[in-house]
Amino acid sequence: MSAGPFVAGLKCSGNVFGGFSSFAWQRGTLQLIAINLITLHNILELTILLYCILTCLNVFFPNLDFSWSTELEQNLKDVFQLSKFRPLQLKAINLSMSGKDLFLVMPTGRGKSLCYQLPAVCSEGFTLVVTPLVSLMEDQLMYLKSIDVEAVSLNASSSKEHAKMVLAELTDSKAPFKLLYVTPEKIAKSKLLMSRLEKAYNAGRLSRIAVDEVHCCSQWGHDFRPDYKLLGILKRQFPKVPLLGLTATATGSVLKDCQKILCVPEPITLTASFNRTNLYYEVRLKDSNSDDSVSDISALIKERYKDQSGIVYVFSQKDAETVSADLQKKGVNASPYHANMNPEDKSQVHRKWATNKIQVVVATVAFGMGIDKADVRFVIHHTISKSIENYYQESGRAGRDDKPADCIVYFGFNDIFRISTMVVMENVGQQKLLTMVDYCQNVDRCRRSVIAVHFDEVWDDEGCNEMCDVCHYITVDITQHAKDVVQIVELAGSLDEKLTPLKVTEAWMGKGPAKRRKMIQTTTLSRLEVEAIITSLLLQGYLSEDFSFTPYTTYFYLKLGGKAPLLKNQSHSITMKMRRTGLDANTVSTTQQTVQESFRQEAFGCISRD
Numbered sequence: 001m002s003a004g005p006f007v008a009g010l011k012c013s014g015n016v017f018g019g020f021s022s023f024a025w026q027r028g029t030l031q032l033i034a035i036n037l038i039t040l041h042n043i044l045e046l047t048i049l050l051y052c053i054l055t056c057l058n059v060f061f062p063n064l065d066f067s068w069s070t071e072l073e074q075n076l077k078d079v080f081q082l083s084k085f086r087p088l089q090l091k092a093i094n095l096s097m098s099g100k101d102l103f104l105v106m107p108t109g110r111g112k113s114l115c116y117q118l119p120a121v122c123s124e125g126f127t128l129v130v131t132p133l134v135s136l137m138e139d140q141l142m143y144l145k146s147i148d149v150e151a152v153s154l155n156a157s158s159s160k161e162h163a164k165m166v167l168a169e170l171t172d173s174k175a176p177f178k179l180l181y182v183t184p185e186k187i188a189k190s191k192l193l194m195s196r197l198e199k200a201y202n203a204g205r206l207s208r209i210a211v212d213e214v215h216c217c218s219q220w221g222h223d224f225r226p227d228y229k230l231l232g233i234l235k236r237q238f239p240k241v242p243l244l245g246l247t248a249t250a251t252g253s254v255l256k257d258c259q260k261i262l263c264v265p266e267p268i269t270l271t272a273s274f275n276r277t278n279l280y281y282e283v284r285l286k287d288s289n290s291d292d293s294v295s296d297i298s299a300l301i302k303e304r305y306k307d308q309s310g311i312v313y314v315f316s317q318k319d320a321e322t323v324s325a326d327l328q329k330k331g332v333n334a335s336p337y338h339a340n341m342n343p344e345d346k347s348q349v350h351r352k353w354a355t356n357k358i359q360v361v362v363a364t365v366a367f368g369m370g371i372d373k374a375d376v377r378f379v380i381h382h383t384i385s386k387s388i389e390n391y392y393q394e395s396g397r398a399g400r401d402d403k404p405a406d407c408i409v410y411f412g413f414n415d416i417f418r419i420s421t422m423v424v425m426e427n428v429g430q431q432k433l434l435t436m437v438d439y440c441q442n443v444d445r446c447r448r449s450v451i452a453v454h455f456d457e458v459w460d461d462e463g464c465n466e467m468c469d470v471c472h473y474i475t476v477d478i479t480q481h482a483k484d485v486v487q488i489v490e491l492a493g494s495l496d497e498k499l500t501p502l503k504v505t506e507a508w509m510g511k512g513p514a515k516r517r518k519m520i521q522t523t524t525l526s527r528l529e530v531e532a533i534i535t536s537l538l539l540q541g542y543l544s545e546d547f548s549f550t551p552y553t554t555y556f557y558l559k560l561g562g563k564a565p566l567l568k569n570q571s572h573s574i575t576m577k578m579r580r581t582g583l584d585a586n587t588v589s590t591t592q593q594t595v596q597e598s599f600r601q602e603a604f605g606c607i608s609r610d
């Protein structure tokens with residue numbers, strides 16, 4: 001199967017170089033050089049020529065020569081102790097320094113913070129940074145302190161004295177701080193803060209506004225925060241201050257929404273490629289009947305990831321406790337982390353993990369934003385995420401040091417319905433979940449391709465480099481299986497019965513009442529294969545969801561999908577790609593290893609190979 005890298009997309013809705021690259025100007029400059037070459041008589045003209053050449057260089061290599069360039073380079077090395085910029089960092093910084101409003105979409109861990117921290121150090125006054133979590137804020141303050149950059153913060157837990165001191169310093173031209181971190185609630189609720197910012201703005205001290213995790217503005221994003229919706233006030237009150245919105249995960253429509261909410265008329269959007277070439281993506285099946293995924297995970301951790309740092313993401317707080325306890329019993333140095341733990345315990349787990357005293361954190365999504373450990377070698381999802389954005393963000397905690405790391409999801413049939421009932425009230429929650437299911441189930445397309453398409457990125461058919469499991473799968477014809485399943489659901493309908501996915505699975509495997517067994521075609525396929533086929537039929541539209549609500553719970557039943565009638569047509573056929581099943585962790589020692597085929601091929605009859 002061919003697959004390829006993401007093509008780094010640079011989407012600009014303005015003049016990228018901030019007025020430095022007018023084409024007409026370039027042409028005029030070149031003409032002037034030519035004229036000068038012919039009529040060069042004296043030193044004065046030579047000087048003009050040199051000036052023109054330098055101007056040309058500035059046009060073609062705009063990153064080299066801004067009035068702030070030397071200071072940037074110097075501070076990058078001296079203050080931030082970094083040797084060079086990563087892709088897009090310098091471009092983003094130059095744009096922001098030249099006063100442009102900018103959205104920067106860059107994968108998690110690639111260094112978005114530097115794009116406002118470094119300009120803050122190189123500018124007069126201070127930069128206002130809006131950040132969604134106090135823990136994120138604290139991490140950044142700690143880091144900035146360690147490199148001697150002055151920064152202050154205001155959040156719900158700031159003491160009165162501290163708040164008073166910070167508010168007074170906002171308008172003090174001698175105040176040393178370069179960055180002010182606030183939560184969006186502060187902007188929304190503190191009139192005093194807004195009036196002080198207004199004064200700082202009028203005094204020319206508010207040099208830049210950075211909105212971190214900008215996707216939180218949009219309810220179409222994966223992490224909507226209501227207070228972010230009110231941040232439009234910043235651009236309305238301080239129209240001359242450049243705004244920089246940063247995110248790792250936003251689709252085009254989410255960004256458009258953010259633009260509207262933040263009242264930024266014409267932002268430039270810089271989008272780095274979503275492709276993290278060092279990450280290996282893999283999906284493993286989880287048998288919902290006899291879930292031994294924890295044994296599989298512990299074997300992986302003890303063998304493939306011996307002494308390496310990682311995260312296991314789980315569905316619920318209870319799962320965090322039980323999976324962590326199970327891993328501990330199997331000899332893995334793991335600790336749970338979830339929102340219901342007290343803050344000291346949480347930061348203790350975080351600290352111990354960051355210093356390699358704990359190998360694995362078994363966490364809910366509460367362990368997410370702001371987790372910045374360079375050498376995470378694996379992120380394993382014990383349960384699928386509720387959307388691709390969530391998955392990309394969570395799995396993106398792996399391999400921040402650019403060395404190889406693995407992102408493995410355990411995909412269980414029952415988990416789909418567990419999450420489905422949880423997100424049923426969310427905006428497009430079902431749709432997002434199904435895209436995640438599609439990521440796991442769809443073995444027609446490279447995993448990277450699914451992620452790229454989801455984030456509107458152009459996909460070039462070269463070079464996933466076999467860094468995902470899909471690139472080796474086999475295609476099977478499931479037409480007869482589909483007919484069998486549809487018949488079961490049809491029969492239930494005619495008897496006025498509703499079947500849960502579990503009941504359909506068991507009926508097809510011959511576990512239902514004898515009377516029904518006689519009326520349907522049962523199968524000898526394994527449970528994993530049965531579940532994979534039913535999921536595929538759901539995704540392909542031969543089956544669909546039928547929710548039933550009671551005051552206490554929400555039930556998920558299966559009914560016939562819109563495409564079910566097509567199966568009456570003799571020539572209609574359905575195929576799906578299938579992954580290996582029953583993977584033994586011991587047999588897979590490197591991420592590059594060719595996928596073994598452990599299919600019971602005879603069960604499927606027609607098998608073709610890509």
Ligand SMILES: Nc1ncnc2c1ncn2[C@@H]1O[C@H](COP(=O)(O)OP(=O)(O)OP(=O)(O)O)[C@@H](O)[C@H]1O
Nearest residue numbers: 082084085086107108109110111112113114248372
């Ligand atoms: N030019 C660079 N060279 C080397 N390391 C860098 C560079 N820029 C940033 N880093 C490092 O990369 C790590 C991640 O940076 P940062 O936290 O800014 O990422 P991010 O893009 O904001 O990620 P997230 O989406 O998770 O918030 C930090 O440890 C930072 O020091």
Ligand SMILES: [Mg+2]
Nearest residue numbers: 112113212370
């Ligand atoms: Mg960040």
Ligand SMILES: [Zn+2]
Nearest residue numbers: 003446464468
């Ligand atoms: Zn691939």
